[in-house]
Amino acid sequence: MATRRPAAALLVIVALAAVLAAARMADALSVTVTDTECIHEFVPYEGDTVSGNFVVVDHDIFWSSDHPGIDLEVTSPGGNTVHTLKGKSGDKFEFKAPRGGMYKFCFHNPYGAPETVSFYIHVGHIPNEHNLAKDEHLDPINVKIAELKEALESVTAEQKYLKAREARHRHTNESTRKRVMFYTMAEYLAFMAASALQVVYIRRLFSKNVAYNRV
């Protein structure tokens, strides 16, 4: 390291910093969507792969069977729609950014009930071989490290997706259990009430103060 020329060391460090800064670590956040919620994310370079996922974690649905779904629309800084998903209760998306800039991810809830959406967005950048050719001091190992980092990020993204889906599944199960108990108890009570009504009615048919009673 000490024998390397300062300029070369500089370039290596700058390249590594680019690798470091380009692939950023985000976190899976949840936001409550009542009508429309927009999240903006900055994509530094054109050609970056923007990947992400979202899962609608149900809000205490009791009477209906499943969630109707929400819409996602991704808008590029130029105003064009890059990606659209309609009526989904959870999905993964991935696209190559046509240009750098601020991208808008808008969730739209067509139904009145507010829903909680857990989303994760990741912008990945790999310094390609074109940069390598320009400067022979750039170590190809940096490209490999960036690729490895991207692969690990995709594993992490998948895990966050699975975790959010598991939470949603758990909500559905809890709701199912509650509904089973409620409907069963209601069934028993309705049953006993119907039987009691039957008995009362038959007794009344045979009671003394009915006109057509011959007895």
Added chain:
Amino acid sequence: MAARLAGSLLPLLLLLAATFPAGALRFDLLSGHTKCISDDIKVGAMAVGKYHIVAPDDGGSLHSSSSSQQQHQLPDSHRISLRVTSPYGNSLHYSENVQSGNFAFTATEAGDYLACFWAPDHRPPATIAFELDWRSGVSAKDWGTVAKKGQVDMMELELKKLEDTIGSIHEEIFYLRGREEEMQDLNRRTNSRMAWLGFLSLAICLSVAGLQLWHLKNFFERKKLL
């Protein structure tokens, strides 16, 4: 050697300073409204968050050369308040009418941590754009101090980060496996409960019918009809 190291670190720092704050998401907040963002954090995980108000134009305002001018043009009345609450309701951070701030905490309870932003009412109604950079767990670790402390090579730092990421992936897989086991248990219990309740329903049906018949038989015998 020290001068050379310093000389090579300076452009690195400049590059890092010039890049966009990693992982920051920008949200729009209507004045008078509340926006809540939540994150599921495990026990013992560290979480750090930074937030600041930005000009609500659609460019990457931090990257434009006139960003400092845009910062001055932000009206002073554009201020937001934030409250961070734990899953059990304890308030971890509270700041009122600020333009920027940060918070950090170590999670003592597992669950959804809520960061609620609200803006005071404006006449006419204005949209305040703010950026939030909230990381928890592995990404919350401060790699700058790790690098400075051990005089580590950049590549070694990157590989250390990868190692940490792999460790967190490993832990997450264990967590998911445990949760799946719990869910399987819950499903099995619901299944057996439904079977039980089915039999109970049949038993109630038969017993109510039997009771009915017995009662009516007695009634008719008393009435001397049978």
